[in-house]
Amino acid sequence: MKIKDGFILREVAGNFIVVAVGNAVKDFNGVITLNEVGAFLWKKLEGGATEEDLVDALLSEYEVEKDVAEADVKKFVDKLVGAGLVK
Amino acid sequence: MPKYKIADVVFEAKLLYGYTEKLCKSYEYSGDQPCAFTAVMTEEDIQAENNDATQEFPAAYLESLALFRKLLNYALKYSDGIVFHSSAIMVDGNAYLFTAPSGTGKSTHARLWREMLGDKAVMINDDKPIVRWVDGAFYVYGTPWNGKHRLDTNCRAKIKAICKISQAKENTIRRASTAEMLLTVLNQTIRPTEADVMDKLLKMIEKLLTTVDLYCLGCNISREAAELSYKTMSGEEL
Numbered sequence: 001m002k003i004k005d006g007f008i009l010r011e012v013a014g015n016f017i018v019v020a021v022g023n024a025v026k027d028f029n030g031v032i033t034l035n036e037v038g039a040f041l042w043k044k045l046e047g048g049a050t051e052e053d054l055v056d057a058l059l060s061e062y063e064v065e066k067d068v069a070e071a072d073v074k075k076f077v078d079k080l081v082g083a084g085l086v087k
Numbered sequence: 088m089p090k091y092k093i094a095d096v097v098f099e100a101k102l103l104y105g106y107t108e109k110l111c112k113s114y115e116y117s118g119d120q121p122c123a124f125t126a127v128m129t130e131e132d133i134q135a136e137n138n139d140a141t142q143e144f145p146a147a148y149l150e151s152l153a154l155f156r157k158l159l160n161y162a163l164k165y166s167d168g169i170v171f172h173s174s175a176i177m178v179d180g181n182a183y184l185f186t187a188p189s190g191t192g193k194s195t196h197a198r199l200w201r202e203m204l205g206d207k208a209v210m211i212n213d214d215k216p217i218v219r220w221v222d223g224a225f226y227v228y229g230t231p232w233n234g235k236h237r238l239d240t241n242c243r244a245k246i247k248a249i250c251k252i253s254q255a256k257e258n259t260i261r262r263a264s265t266a267e268m269l270l271t272v273l274n275q276t277i278r279p280t281e282a283d284v285m286d287k288l289l290k291m292i293e294k295l296l297t298t299v300d301l302y303c304l305g306c307n308i309s310r311e312a313a314e315l316s317y318k319t320m321s322g323e324e325l
Binding site: 015 | 269
């Protein structure tokens with residue numbers, strides 16, 4: 001799984017946002033806000049992580065139970081797929 | 088070809104219709120500063136502004152929007168300038184920007200300030216002022232794109248505060264966080280599509296949010312609402 005071209009994560013005054021640039025603006029003209037964990041997962045997805053990679057990354061970075069991490073990752077990925085941000 | 092000076096940017100414009108020339112009349116420039124750019128309007132530029140599927144606008148009006156876009160493109164790339172959809176009002180040399188989704192009442196609240204403060208309050212722009220970072224401070228500039236009440240002054244003022252308005256029965260005001268204000272500002276400006284220009288915009292917004300005072304105002308339409316927001320943001324008594 002990978003973030004589509006043209007969607008960029010930026011930190012503005014301590015807040016994480018995703019905006020579209022270039023051709024991606026035609027498909028998405030809004031702004032997405034992410035919390036710190038969302039931004040962490042996003043960066044992993046930029047590198048082409050699988051859902052399992054994301055769960056592993058969460059488990060090694062944060063103190064969280066595996067089933068909670070799996071549920072969080074699924075929710076996050078479903079949102080990105082629903083918004084058409086990943087390929 | 089007419090020359091204009093808007094937000095301290097001098098440019099000339101080759102226009103196809105008379106409407107924009109009339110609109111920009113009070114921003115005409117006859118000094119000897121060189122032009123930063125020439126805006127040559129084409130039918131293609133004009134039709135690109137016709138992006139509301141529910142309404143047809145006259146080409147002469149669309150041309151004024153196309154010119155505004157050209158000015159903003161230049162301003163963002165070369166002079167740290169952005170549009171900030173808001174009602175900008177100046178009192179004692181300080182500017183206050185009221186922002187909210189269309190129809191919430193930012194123009195109305197600015198009008199309440201004018202009724203309360205009289206000549207002390209100067210309307211800089213009631214719709215699309217330009218905000219620029221100049222010599223270590225943020226300034227708001229009047230532009231001819233001034234909203235349905237046609238309120239603007241060809242001047243600039245240092246920004247003291249940005250205030251997000253929502254409708255409420257009771258009047259309340261509090262400081263806002265950068266997180267609360269970030270989406271508002273991003274949604275009330277025109278965002279570029281080029282990645283490097285987008286980064287310029289975001290850097291500028293970051294600086295804006297960490298430089299000026301930020302407030303959330305819940306208000307009704309009353310003098311009491313205007314008193315509360317004025318006293319709190321200016322630190323002055325009436």
